[in-house]
Amino acid sequence: MNEEIIDVRGETCPVPLVETRKAIRKASPGEIITIIGTHPASKKEIPMAVEAMNLTLLEISENNGEWRIRIKA
Amino acid sequence: MIKKNVFATRWGIIAVGALIGVLAPLLQKMGNPGNMGICVACFERDIAGAIGFHQAKVVQYVRPEIIGFVLGSLVAAYLFKEFRPRLGSSPIVRFFLGVFAMIGALVFLGCPWRALLRLAGGDFNAILGIAGLIFGIWIGTLFLKKGYNLGRTHSANPVSGWMLPLMMGGLLVLVLIFPQIQGEAKNGVLNYSLKGPGSMHAPLIISILAGLAIGFLAQRSRFCTMGAFRDLILFRQIHLFSGLLALLVVAAVTNVILNQFKPGFEGQPVAHTLHIWNFIGMALSGLCFVLAGGCPGRQLFLSGEGDGDAAIFVLGMLVGAGFAHNFSLASSPKGLGTYAIPAVITGFVFCFLVAFMMTKKKA
Numbered sequence: 001m002n003e004e005i006i007d008v009r010g011e012t013c014p015v016p017l018v019e020t021r022k023a024i025r026k027a028s029p030g031e032i033i034t035i036i037g038t039h040p041a042s043k044k045e046i047p048m049a050v051e052a053m054n055l056t057l058l059e060i061s062e063n064n065g066e067w068r069i070r071i072k073a
Numbered sequence: 074m075i076k077k078n079v080f081a082t083r084w085g086i087i088a089v090g091a092l093i094g095v096l097a098p099l100l101q102k103m104g105n106p107g108n109m110g111i112c113v114a115c116f117e118r119d120i121a122g123a124i125g126f127h128q129a130k131v132v133q134y135v136r137p138e139i140i141g142f143v144l145g146s147l148v149a150a151y152l153f154k155e156f157r158p159r160l161g162s163s164p165i166v167r168f169f170l171g172v173f174a175m176i177g178a179l180v181f182l183g184c185p186w187r188a189l190l191r192l193a194g195g196d197f198n199a200i201l202g203i204a205g206l207i208f209g210i211w212i213g214t215l216f217l218k219k220g221y222n223l224g225r226t227h228s229a230n231p232v233s234g235w236m237l238p239l240m241m242g243g244l245l246v247l248v249l250i251f252p253q254i255q256g257e258a259k260n261g262v263l264n265y266s267l268k269g270p271g272s273m274h275a276p277l278i279i280s281i282l283a284g285l286a287i288g289f290l291a292q293r294s295r296f297c298t299m300g301a302f303r304d305l306i307l308f309r310q311i312h313l314f315s316g317l318l319a320l321l322v323v324a325a326v327t328n329v330i331l332n333q334f335k336p337g338f339e340g341q342p343v344a345h346t347l348h349i350w351n352f353i354g355m356a357l358s359g360l361c362f363v364l365a366g367g368c369p370g371r372q373l374f375l376s377g378e379g380d381g382d383a384a385i386f387v388l389g390m391l392v393g394a395g396f397a398h399n400f401s402l403a404s405s406p407k408g409l410g411t412y413a414i415p416a417v418i419t420g421f422v423f424c425f426l427v428a429f430m431m432t433k434k435k436a
Contacts, residue, residue: 010225012162012382013366014303018217021308039226040155040378041295044081052310065157065228 002028008037009066016042017049020071024053027073032058035069043067078153080293083315089294090316094323096283097190100138102331103275107342108194110324111138111287112187113369114178114358115343117387118394118403119271120244123264126395129403130258131269135248137277139373141284143241146292146377148285153293158234160381162226166427167365167382171389172396173420174361174369179394179403180354180413181205182344184369185298185362188355189317191344193324195336198344198351205352209359210302216428217307217363223431226382234379237387248277270343291374299359299368345404350413354404357420364427 006023008016016037023033035046043060046069050057056072079085097110109115115132122133150156178184181202183191188206191199213221251261258267266272274280290296294316301313328334338346345351362368365386367375372390375383397403401411410416 010162010227011222012226012380014217014300014307015222018307038157038159038228040157041375044078044295048081048312049308049310052308052312 003032003034006033006035008035008039008042010038011042012039013041013045017045020046020049024055024071024073029073031073033071033073035071036066037069038066043069078293080290081295083312086294086296086312086316087319089290089296090319091323092290093186093287093296094193094320095327096287097186098193098324098327098331098333100275100280100283101333103279104273105275105280106270106273108191108196109183109187109270109343110190112183112190113139113142113373114175114184114390115182115187115270117369117390118175118179118397121391121394122266122271122398124244124262125264126391127398129398130271131266132271132398133264133266134271134274135244135263136274137245137248137280138284138287140241140245141281141286142288142291142370142373143238143377145285145288145290146374147238147288149289149292150378155292156234156379158229158231158379158381159226160229160233160385161224162382163223163431164382164385166223166431167386168389168392169423170361170365170427171372171386172393173423174358174365174386175390175393176397176402176416176420177354177357177361178369179397180409180417181351181358182404184358185355186320186368186370189298189321190324191341193321194328194341195334196341196344197336197338198341198346198348201348201351202355205355206359207302208352209356209361210299210363211306212356213360213363213428214303214306216432217303219432221364221428221432223364223366226380229381231379233381236381237376237384245281288374288377291370292378295371296374297368297371299362300371302359303363343406345406345408347404347408350404350409353417357417357424360424361420364424
């Protein structure tokens with residue numbers, strides 16, 4: 001299965017959310033998108049956007065201030 | 074397991090908006106200026122006056138609410154392990170965005186929070202201000218869609234993240250060492266207004282507690298008035314907007330209950346009726362807020378969680394307040410400042426220059 005990686009480490013609000021939305025728009029149904037970032041606010045915003053778009057939030061993990069969010073388009 | 078932050082839910086953000094909507098009119102009832110229970114721009118301007126950045130005698134007071142916002146956010150960030158010292162995303166650009174955001178806000182006479190509180194108090198002049206704010210944010214979102222970006226931030230030593238909270242703590246210490254003396258315009262290093270909006274304030278302890286509560290909850294919920302409109306325009310997402318709406322409705326109801334609701338255009342407290350300039354002033358501020366990534370309140374809350382870039386925006390606003398009053402850029406209830414128009418034009422030129430030059434077309 002295709003997996004799109006969006007690297008937004010160091011980017012601040014709202015860039016991670018904007019890039020995530022762009023990736024979702026381009027993705028085919030069922031495609032996995034992994035967003036890697038560091039901005040704390042975006043770690044909250046992205047899951048909310050995913051929920052609002054009725055997509056599946058697969059995983060949120062964090063290690064040393066770097067978070068990963070996996071979603072299914 | 075994905076842990077849920079209740080304040081980040083829809084009802085959480087509505088609760089935070091509603092709390093601000095109650096606290097602001099109550100702070101006004103307890104002494105803060107009319108329709109200015111809370112105003113980040115005005116309060117930072119008052120702080121700038123209190124420490125001598127400008128000499129406008131009627132707007133000088135160290136507003137404890139601002140101190141509370143930063144320290145409340147700091148406490149929340151530490152408690153929930155979200156204190157992340159970081160900086161390096163075009164700090165000097167952010168500084169001047171803060172300067173022009175403040176100039177725009179002082180042409181209108183209020184930040185986005187006060188625009189809502191003015192409307193909730195019956196000041197219909199705020200409608201044009203809010204329309205201008207939305208227009209400025211909309212312009213900013215066009216650049217965001219095209220790839221506008223101030224660049225990546227980097228992890229920093231905790232000392233960097235502590236700078237603004239320490240400064241706020243220092244201001245609080247100064248207030249305690251040099252408290253206001255009845256009838257005196259100065260105590261030690263601090264200026265105190267004897268008349269005008271700067272002389273009107275709720276008791277120190279009430280203001281600081283309200284500020285701490287709001288700072289704590291806003292950090293948890295990431296309450297942001299600019300973000301509310303930005304998300305609505307960009308993504309049709311109403312999460313933050315629902316908090317903003319709760320603030321407006323609850324503040325209006327609280328004002329009616331407290332007999333503070335005075336509908337009309339004329340004679341509104343700390344406001345003017347130059348509708349075009351209410352619109353243009355807030356449009357400039359709105360554009361600056363989008364380009365910097367947050368409304369002035371949000372910049373304070375981000376500063377509390379260690380964001381050094383947001384802290385630099387706040388410092389820009391403090392310096393902008395100094396410029397606004399030293400160079401007669403700020404409005405008053407009588408009308409525009411002498412040099413407000415060229416300052417606003419300069420602000421727009423600066424914003425468009427930054428926006429065009431920092432927009433990268435992505436493949």
